[in-house]
Amino acid sequence: MTDRGPIADVVARMRQRVDELPPELAHRRFFLETYLRTTKAVGQAIDDARFEDPAWVEVWDVRFAELYLQAHDGTSVARPWRLAFEAPAKLPALAHVLLGINAHVNYDLPQALLAVISDDDFLDPQLMDRRRRDHERIDGVLAERVAAEDGELAATGARSLVDRVLTPLNRLASRRFLRESRQKVWHNTTELQQARVQGTYEKRLAELEVLSAAKVADLLRPGQVLLRLAVTGFGVTLPPPD
Incomplete structure (x- = not known):
């Protein structure tokens, strides 16, 4: 990833949050550092021309990150984030990561997409197909991070024996909920x-x-947590309006 530009800037802001975490909020580091690394991976994928509209993906990814930073900084903290942030610090690292992913993807991602897709854009089927395909390509970038992120958690010594035994199943579940969440996020974006x-x-x-x-x-x-997601499903689905 290049060291200049909007994504590099937001990565630097995330790093600043990591460095400034007070001891009582140290458990937030697990999700924050995971998100920092995945944001860098998206930036690298943009540099590698893996998207049809890299400029749009960059603006979208930064907007998405801004919603998290607002929650982290206490500027705008919706209930999903309040629950994730108030979770017991003693929970396993993986649980903190998954709580953050759920709050960010389920609640923030549809909002981020709508921020960069106008109502007129929705009337252009070809444009929307490109947007949807780039949305799907993000999954590929994240799926490539699953094994690496598992290694990062292992390196911290924060995984239990059960976590280590279940690692292969956890990785399969991760890939499944990435696919499932993409479909539900796109549905919810359309509803909104x-x-x-x-x-x-x-x-x-x-x-x-x-x-x-x-x-x-x-x-x-x-x-x-991850095995429960594999059974019950990831994401949420807005029902038809009343």
């Missing part, structure tokens, strides 16, 4: 766009917040 046109966006966003918070709350129950 329709609400934006109809003047009911805030109502539908509030519904998404409730659904996303419920998923985070479910993941806070005792047990192996």
